[in-house]
Amino acid sequence: MPRVLIADKLSPAAIEIFKQRGVDADVKTGLSKEELLKIIGDYDGLAVRSATKADKDVIAAAKNLKVIGRAGIGVDNVDIPAATSKGIVVMNTPFGNSITTAEHAIAMMFALARQLPAADLSTQGGKWEKNRFMGVELYAKTLGLIGAGNIGGIVADRANGLKMKVIAYDPFLSPERAVEIGVEKVELEDLLARADVITLHTPLTDKTRNILSAENLAKTKKGVLVINCARGGLVDEAALRKLLDEGHVGGAAFDVFVEEPAKENVLFGAENFVATPHLGASTLEAQENVALQVAEQMSDYLLTGAVSNALNSPSVTADEAPKLKPFVALAERLGAFAGQMVDVEVKAVDIAYEGEVANLNTRPLTAAALAGVLRPMLAEVNMVSAPAVAKDRGITVSESKQDDSPIYESLVRITVTTALGKRSFAGTVVAGAPRIIEVKGMELDAPFAPAMLYVNNLDKPGFIGAIGALLAEKGVNIATFNLGRVSAGEDAIALIGVDQEAPEDLIAKVRDLPHVKEARNLQF
Secondary structure (H helix, E strand, O other): OOEEEEOOOOOHHHHHHHHHHOOEEEEOOOOOHHHHHHHHHHOOEEEEOOOOOEOHHHHHHOOOOOEEEEOOOOOOOEOHHHHHHOOOEEEOOOOOOHHHHHHHHHHHHHHHHOOHHHHHHHHHOOOOOOOOOOOOOOOOOEEEEEOOOHHHHHHHHHHHHOOOEEEEEOOOOOHHHHHHHOOEEOOHHHHHHHOOEEEEOOOOOOOOOOOEOHHHHOOOOOOEEEEEOOOOOOEOHHHHHHHHHHOOEEEEEEOOOOOOOOOOOOOOOOOOEEEOOOOOOOOHHHHHHHHHHHHHHHHHHHHHOOEOOEOOOOOEOOOHHHHHHHHHHHHHHHHHHHHHOOOOOEEEEEEEEEEHHHHOOOHHHHHHHHHHHHOOOOOOOOOOOHHHHHHHOOOEEEEEEEOOOOOOOEEEEEEEEEOOEEEEEEEEEEOOEEEEEEEOOEEEEEEOOOEEEEEEEEOOOOHHHHHHHHHHHOOOOEEEEEEEEOOOOOEEEEEEEEOOOOOHHHHHHHHOOOOEEEEEEEEO
């Protein structure tokens, strides 16, 4: 039974989901880092919100960890590169709190436009300053979205309902999607010049950090309202405070800050500044939704291999997982075959899919094939870490697909390029089991065995008897014996499944046989 550590508070209903699915869930919240380091090695999964930090030290201590689930969107508290290098899938729940976060941004917009917090404080303080709090209408104003993904799209929908004009800057927003969510796609310079209200809905990356820099803030319209319910660090806080004090920026509302908890901040105390303590996802509905979602996602992965909302691994639906399983096994073993057949640095890997397999989700298959190719060099690599490892090593990875396969219903071919040239290997799935069907352009049909002996020779009489005698002499039992050749007397391949790995002195004797070009052990 897989074990999951719930390190931050989750809904009891989420804990019940783990138990109903057959996952042993331990709830241990409020752990210190030292306490977490002591116990994390016992778990297959780690469920967190934002309090627990899954940093590189925790990940290094997590010997059995397979998945980290973040109940929420942001994963600033998870070291994704470290998790990826350890082959740990990192999941989040990007849709469970989208409506709640979008509504918070809209609420902040109203609070700024009508100066609600200051007016409330004044009125409850016994004052009646009706003329002091002169607000602005949102009707017919231009709302500028920086980021038009899921949350930004919901904000656009609500703003359209308020009869606002919505423009959006998002490099990934397609023209079709812009029409669908009712926004005008613009460049950042245009948005800064036109927007009466700017709201941010983008992750924090090297490209988005300080996207509202001092320079960009200076380009905004006088009186602009700035709202950030996305991530601290998207706005230069010191520059914004200066423009608030000078009156260029009419107001700002932040739910997120560069440093949190934000007990002190340069923006605090500014005129018409509204602050909330990272409440974007803080509704009963959102907290329940993300907790249930992360429990389902982690259970699916641990029990069936289905991958949802992963940040460092291809997604695999619960319906796809059983269909992909035999092809993942084929891709990984075929990749392992290829990896064991090259002795110099790999420069490129091409995976070709033919027939029915070409219509499946091939990204997990490519990742599995890469893991197989790299594992002889890097024992710890797996299908989660393999794409990142290949990229780091400068290995070019490509895929190709064709709907038809001349002989087999499905065929996978892996071609590995090194400084010495190319080597190609093909396989298929027969009755749910992976098989090798082509090596060096020669057709054969061989099952994978845990231990195999590969021999490339000229097809001459006496070879089979000679190699059989050598194996018998060393007490190595033959399980399967499969041959491929160009034609009599020419290039030939023998793939021999054996019950135990052949010792190196036996491999040396095989290499010394007449007409043998190459011989090596293979393990799967």
